[in-house]
Amino acid sequence: MSLENATIILLAGGFGKRVEHLHPDLPKPLIRVAGRPFIDWICGYWARQGIRRMIVSLGHLADVAERHFQSSDWGDVEILTVIEEEPLGTGGAVVHAARTHECGDPFIVANGDSLVFGPVSEAWELIQPEPQTQVRGQTSDQESMQKSNQRLKQPKSDARKPSGTGPCDGVILGREVDDASRYGSLRTNEQGRLLAFQEKRPGKALINAGVYLFGESLLERFPNRTPLSLEVDVFPALIQADMNLHVHPVAGDFLDIGTPQDLQRAGRFIESHRAELEYPPIPVFRKRQ
Numbered sequence: 001m002s003l004e005n006a007t008i009i010l011l012a013g014g015f016g017k018r019v020e021h022l023h024p025d026l027p028k029p030l031i032r033v034a035g036r037p038f039i040d041w042i043c044g045y046w047a048r049q050g051i052r053r054m055i056v057s058l059g060h061l062a063d064v065a066e067r068h069f070q071s072s073d074w075g076d077v078e079i080l081t082v083i084e085e086e087p088l089g090t091g092g093a094v095v096h097a098a099r100t101h102e103c104g105d106p107f108i109v110a111n112g113d114s115l116v117f118g119p120v121s122e123a124w125e126l127i128q129p130e131p132q133t134q135v136r137g138q139t140s141d142q143e144s145m146q147k148s149n150q151r152l153k154q155p156k157s158d159a160r161k162p163s164g165t166g167p168c169d170g171v172i173l174g175r176e177v178d179d180a181s182r183y184g185s186l187r188t189n190e191q192g193r194l195l196a197f198q199e200k201r202p203g204k205a206l207i208n209a210g211v212y213l214f215g216e217s218l219l220e221r222f223p224n225r226t227p228l229s230l231e232v233d234v235f236p237a238l239i240q241a242d243m244n245l246h247v248h249p250v251a252g253d254f255l256d257i258g259t260p261q262d263l264q265r266a267g268r269f270i271e272s273h274r275a276e277l278e279y280p281p282i283p284v285f286r287k288r289q
Contacts, residue, residue, distance in 0.1 A: 012112030013059025118250025
């Protein structure tokens with residue numbers, strides 16, 4: 001399946017306790033940044049990545065967010081919403097959204113309160129089945145020449161390839177930061193396979209950037225309980241089950257709006273990346289009946 005046919009689940013249901021006092025009537029992803037709700041910039045980013053189908057998982061103040069999406073028109077981008085009737089956690093929200101709407105195989109999951117810049121197409125290739133290049137009746141020399149030509153045409157990438165053969169079961173985008181004390185970090189082997197989530201600690205480290213690519217079969221491996229956290233519950237269970245989870249590092253700018261300090265710099269961040277975030281057509285907001 002091509003990236004253009006992929007579905008992304010955006011996790012936008014959290015309470016945002018560290019910034020809730022600043023905007024008590026808004027869910028965190030709907031806080032306005034640079035003139036628009038932050039979630040709009042996220043949707044614009046993913047639309048520019050080629051995604052045309054988005055499922056937004058809502059929880060805290062879901063009615064406010066749902067009215068926002070019902071009153072906007074994103075042209076050729078389909079945006080669906082799903083509401084948690086009770087707090088499900090990030091892992092539970094993924095399961096609920098995937099059971100409510102068809103999400104395809106594989107699919108993407110991303111946080112609704114953070115942005116990280118990096119070509120998701122490279123990570124997408126890691127989770128795709130190997131293409132079948134052999135044609136009936138084709139000689140081995142012809143096949144070898146065809147593969148050689150294909151390699152020459154492909155752009156060079158310094159992305160680390162997963163260990164073993166075949167596609168990964170899941171991919172996590174990682175971002176190196178100078179101080180991981182707010183985020184916790186990812187421990188991998190030399191091939192980039194995820195070994196563990198580590199506790200928050202100061203110093204430079206590779207952190208979870210909040211973007212995941214999952215094969216549909218991984219959902220069956222999620223622990224059957226709620227609330228369910230991706231970092232605390234799901235990924236440790238998948239590692240224990242020896243699933244092939246790969247961390248794909250990206251070097252682009254990173255922002256989350258989880259603290260008042262981050263909100264203060266968010267406007268400048270958006271303005272510096274506006275060309276990468278605005279998606280034509282700009283959403284047209286319908287008048288309420």
